Amino acid sequence: MITEKINDVELGFVKRKYRFLFVSMCLALIALILAGMILYLGNTKYPLSIILRVLAGEEIKGATFAIMTLRLPRMLAGLLAGMAFGMAGCTFQTMLRNPLASPDIIGITSGSSVAAVFCILVFQVSGSAVSIAAVISGLLVSSLIYILSRGGSFSGGRLILIGIGLQAMLNAVISYLLLRANHYDVPAALRWLNGSLNGIQMKSIPALCFTVLFFGGLLVLLGRKLKILELGEHSAITLGLRTDRTRILLVLCAVFLIAVATAVTGPISFVAFLAGPIAGWLAGKGIATILPAGLTGSVLVLLADIIGQYAFDTNFPVGIITGILGAPYLLYLLIRMNKTGGAA
Structure with missing residues (x-):
């Protein structure tokens, strides 16, 4: 009887592992x-043969500029930023055991945004200066949130509430800067705040x-410890x-991912919020879904960018489309938590 139970447990683990691998490969293929x-x-649709020749380094008039200067940086930024947002969001949601514990809800993304907007509007700089300021500010705000949430002992609920409060304050600062x-x-600041892949440079x-490779790889390696943290302190x-x-260590890795991705693309809303739950639903429970969440984030950003660019008469930034996708889920989650007395 005991042997049969052990075999059932082993069989269940093998099934979950194969499901995890299958889902990850499908998401990677879609991305x-x-x-x-x-x-x-x-504006010009190049055949696959031309695209491959240009990517291989061949100079083709018109195609090289369009693909290498305009489309390739846009594609890579969407792919990598989506993965960064997805992995970081899944880490916070799993660690704090709350689907609302997403970096764009608990103030970390706003921490990067306020410094970037300040640099754009006050110092009137762009490029690497904005990126560096966004990364430093994101790290400082996340450190402040973590320190304030410590108290006598760490509390995930306290961290979420403090993060939401700081986010409201930082958004007020951003609004004040825009008004003044x-x-x-x-327009430049608003374009960045909406989250956009326009104008990304190589x-x-x-x-x-x-x-993404370094800190995302660390998060994947820490996946088993993250699942243990999910059990409770x-x-x-x-x-x-x-x-x-x-x-x-988990917070530092996630914050670096969020800060650098936000510095490059702006705060693409709700990707970090949606990627983890979608990946968890697809891959199932029992195995850390950091990698599937990252791939889901890439799929969301790339799909939203295609929809924003080609589905309407007017081009929309990718953050507008992801916001439209994420807002209904946030409302559903809040209604569900209200009915269940705060349990997600």
């Missing part, structure tokens, strides 16, 4: 197809790529996990 569509679609700014500078991609300590050290 690859969407990435190819971004390279293909435009020269009206000629406001020089912004290497830092984003390194951040006391259970994690009982199982021998050094909760404070693990939590700080």
Whole structure:
């Protein structure tokens, strides 16, 4: 009888593992197809043979500029930023055991945004200066949220409430800066705040790529410890996990992903909020879904960019489309939590 139960447990684990791998491969394939569509679609549609020749380094008049200067940076930024948002959002939601614990809801994204808007409107700078300021500000705000949430001991609920409060304050600062700014500078700030892949340059991609590979890879390696943290503070300590050290490492990795991605593309709304739940629903429970969440984030950003660029007469920034997708789920989640007395 005991042997049969052990075999059932092992069989269940194998099924979950294969489901995890299958879902991850399907999401990667969908992301690859969407990435190819971004390279293909435009005022001029180039055949696959031309795209591959240009990517291989061949100079083709017209095609090289369109693909290498305009479409490739846009595609890579969407792919990598979506993965960064998805992995970071899943990390916070799993660690804090609350679907509302998304970086764009608990103030971390706003921390990066306020510094970027300040640089654009007050110092009138752009490019790397804005990116560096956004990263530093995101790290400082996340550190402040974590320190304030500590109290006597760490509390996920306290962190969420403090984050929401700080987000409201930071959004008020952003609104004040927009109201006081020269009206000629406001469109650039608003375009960045909406989250957009327009105007992405290839020089912004290497830092984003390194951040996703390094910090995203660390999060994947820490996935098992993240699942232990999900059991709760006391259970994690009982199982021998050094909760404070693990939590700080997870937060640092997630914040770097959010800050660098936000610095490059702006705060693309609701991607971090949606990617984790969608990945969890697809891949199932029992295995950390950080990698599927990252791939889901890439799919969401690339799909939203294609919809925003080609589905309407007017081009819309990718953040507008993801906001339309994410707002109904947020309302549903709030209604559900209200009915269940706060349980998500």
